[in-house]
Amino acid sequence: MTKSAISLAFKNCKKEKRPALITFTVAGDNTKKNSLKILNSIAKYADILELSFLHNCPIADGGQIQNSTYRSLKNGTTLKDTFQIAKKFKNNNPKKPLILMGYYNLIYQNGENNFLRNCKLSKVDGLIVVDLPWPENKKFSKKCKKKSINFVQLLSPTTSNERMKKIIKDSHDMIYYISMLSTTGGKLKVPPQKILENYNKIKKINKNKNCVIGFGITNKSIKSFRNSDGVVVGSEICKEITRSLNNRQNPVTNVSKIVTKLKNKIL
């Protein structure tokens, strides 16, 4: 079997002895055009890109990502637009892994099979579904695997050891460790040391699985996770878009700047 783009991305990073930088942006934020422009411009620095499809009842997102989501919804961004943005991005950057992230109701209404077909057509590499935990996601993650789409399992500080083992066993090429009890974009309320302890627990169960750390990662804290497989930055980017708009600056160049900075911190 050929290696997935996601696996290859991690492999490359390991060669360079650094973690993968994973960015998160909201589809259509602040406009459909800018959203694509942002993806294209940060693709130079990011190793994997997450793009969220919108839901107006996001029960696990903090203020920054909610702002981005509502801003984009207000502009009329639909699921179809999200797939369009993904497709255009992948046409420009065929080797750059793109992961869609969102809530299950959108997949449910679209129909699981139809949704996956749309993912394939847009050449999406992976999926994160926030509110479809294990074991409820077993069936769907199998479907994803069949279509060579990576289903990313989530682990959190509340996940027991036993449960972790089972989830890791069912995981694909990437696992996402939620750093702390928080919605996205919360202040890092636990010391990085503690987060890395849990991270190491996961790696001990299976050292070959690529495990990324997300939630609360900022320009300040990213350095502490230099020895992990990957770090996810989302709210910091959404916040930068909001800040740019408030200051009447170009969000595309500003986001590109902060992603460059983030990357330099882990080189």
Added chain:
Amino acid sequence: MKIRKNIQLIDQHDKFGFWGGKFGGNFIPETLKKPVEDLTILFEKLRKNNKFIKERDYYFKNWVGSPTSFIKLDNLTKHLGGAQIWAKVVSEANGGAHKIYNATVHCLIAKRAGKKYIVGDTGAGYAGKMLSMAAKKFGLKCKIFMGAKDIKRQKPNCDAMRKNGAEIVPVYTGSQTLVDAVSECMRYWVSNCDTTHMCVGSTVGPNIFVKICGWSTSQISRELFIQIKKEFGKIPKKVKLLNCVGGGSSSFGFWNEFMHYNKKQVEFIGIEAGGPKKSKRHAAPLTYGSKIGILHGASQYVNQDFEGQIEETESISAGLDYPGVSPIHCFLKDTKRARYTAATDEEALSAYKLVTKYENLNPSLEPSHAFAEAIKLAPKLSKDTIMIVNSCGDAHKDRDILRQRLGKY
């Protein structure tokens, strides 16, 4: 899809938490898996524990004030000339509505779980007010999440919450009503589940919250069952139980004890909020055939667009102003054990006017929706039909709206 006998309806779900194979479940972030599982284990243990049941019953009797009265509305019956209209005056309960049962039980559970903080959502403000009362009673620190729009329109309940020492957290996202309050409350719990207990204000949310709430409000029908037997010597041949349905906690509690009666003998009628007569918006997913979707951790019939975005609702009654409905009611609808209909804002207001004109009763806008249906049905039915309306809330909280819409309160 069938209701099984000899087993409580709240327990008729599969191992993934679905009633009828498709309603309910646990669509929650990984972080909440463990707290939800812990709560499930604790609740299953406590409901079998005699000491805990005794404690619950003690507080229901001596603090909530059980039983609430069951009365015949003679004047209204005479005026409408048909079925006998009765009311179960649940608004007599401490605090003025059925929400006290769920709030009390959640606080008792939180104490057993060793949690010091409790959070909850509220629409009409009753769930919040009762949770703040119970939290004060049981020595828990309390935070209430409430939509900014609801804070404005249900001021009396907000005053009560603050008086009880609770912090009200206004929610400015989305439509600024109950749906957003529940989302925000869940987000808060995701971030604080290690120290904090969450009370979902109705029979909605992840599976265990549906169960705890239904188990708590069932007190209403336990009382009613005894009261009907005392009044009529048996369960009469034609009984109709009418209840408003928002999330569905009061109606489920009002019906539960009668679940296994034939529906020809004991019929359940749920009345949803139809919204303003001239508006297309409503809060009646069961009546108007909304599609199944996922909201707040559970699959249910829910108002949404083709893509799956939750639609804004509109209703004069903040307590019914919710785009989804309890998975248990979806199950009752699809098994045809209950039937559902809607009353408009205007119908609820005229029902309020008529009931208060003829009776010494002051139902809030939520049960006024149920009275609207009773007023419609009663004249067409025989005199031996016993129609019972759950008057589950007191109109004190609605005084500003009533003054504005009817010119008096």
